[in-house]
Amino acid sequence: MALKSSNKADTNLYEIEVTVDAETFNDACKKAYMKQRKSIQLPGFRKGKATQGMVEKVYGEGVFFEDALEIVYPDAVMSAIDEAGLKTVGSPFDLEVPVMSKSEGVEMKMKVYVYPEEIKLGKYKGLKATKMPTDVSDEEVEEELKNMADRNSRLITVTDRAAQMGDTAEIDFEGFVDGVAFDGGKGENYPLELGSGSFIPGFEEQVAGHSTDEEFDVNVTFPEEYQADNLAGKEAVFKCKIHEIKTKELPEIDDEFAKDVSEFDTIDELKADIKKQMEEKKQQNADRDYENQLVDQVVDKMKVEIPEVMISARTDEMINEYSYRLQMQGIDLNTYLSYLGQDMETFKESFKEGAEKQVKTSIALNKIIEKEKIEATDEEIEAEVAKLAEQYGMDAEQIKAAVPQDQIANDIKSQKAVDFLVENAVEA
Secondary structure (H helix, E strand, C coil), X not given: CEEEEEEEEECCEEEEEEEECHHHHHHHHHHXXXXXXXXXXXXXXXXXXXXXXXXXXXXXXXXHHHHHHHHHHXXXXXXXXXXXXXCEEEEEEEEEEEEEECCCEEEEEEEEEECCCCCECCCCCCCEECCCCCCCCHHHHHHHHHHHHHHCCEEEEECCCCCCCCCEEEEEEEEEECCEEEEEEEEEXXXXXXXXXXXXXXXXXXXXXXXXXCEEEEEEECCCCCCCCCCCCCEEEEEEEEEEEEEEECCCCCHHHHXXXXXCCCHHHHHHHHHHHHHHHHHHHHHHHHHHHHHHHHHHHCECCCCHHHHHHHHHHHHHHHHHHHHHCCCCHHHHHHHHCCCHHHXXXXXXXHXXXXXHHHHHHHHHHHHCCCCCCHHHHXXXXXXXXXXXXXXXXXXXXXXXXXXXXXXXXXXXXXXXXXXXXXXX
């Protein structure tokens, strides 16, 4: 198996010719025969007993050629690409097989896209960016305390007043359009938080003001973009009844509250810890934003032609990652798309812009890595493996088996390239 020729056909596109010698191809034909032998039956032979020669005599010399080609193709093509020194992206395409015989072996012609060969970076040292403020005000701390109190509130039943926004009303409801009940428009003993925005616009506001055991109508209009086409833009009447009204009872924000919700004994200690954590989070966000500003400038100044296959591949990866996250929540992607009223093509299109930006960012950082001769040391790789092992509750050897070392090294080098941009930047 060898490379016969490699010629540039267009920007980032090559045509290659690959040969497989007769001996290797004949051996692949034999493997194909052996794989199928037990299922082959010829007249005068018991099933699985016909020789390769007899099968070829009956069905023709090329009976096993297609299967043999599948056997030799991966190694032959990979070997030829390595020999040509090409860094390919995506799979070869436009395959032609002008020669395939036992006496001559195989000749294949195909096209392959390669990683961008001409990448021109603009200025990437001395870039200017603005850092976000990281100060945390007393008002922000107080707001977080209120949120903590809300999360630790309890619901108590109200009997002496009508429902108000912010209450949770347990209701029965049934919806009608033109006097006819519609599917999915009925519920019993449903706990509706008024003001949550979980129901059709205008519904929750009309429940407010009504009391326990009261029956009343709610008149709404479904949004034009509503997911159910038969209801979109339609006026509807919901027959409702309130069974119970509950309101939140918030705890006092004092030392006892601090003891209940944290490891601290006083509210002042809790406030100090909240402020510290908020400052750390703001600092992380500010650092990330600063880095992104610098990387975006490099990407914007870069001149490169990117094979569409790179963007398509990254788009598919992002969709697979999204699908996996849904599966972890027990949701199938197709079911999710049906709920959104989207088809796969529309959904895929929504990822393309982000995929293109990620591909461009990767290319830009790789070019900086090349120009600045950035490396990942063995110690840095081991430290990253240990970090991943702790993060995922696995031992180091499991991480090494699951994640290729090259990938870990590339991640380290990419972060070092970003660090290089930061170290050589000027704060505006």
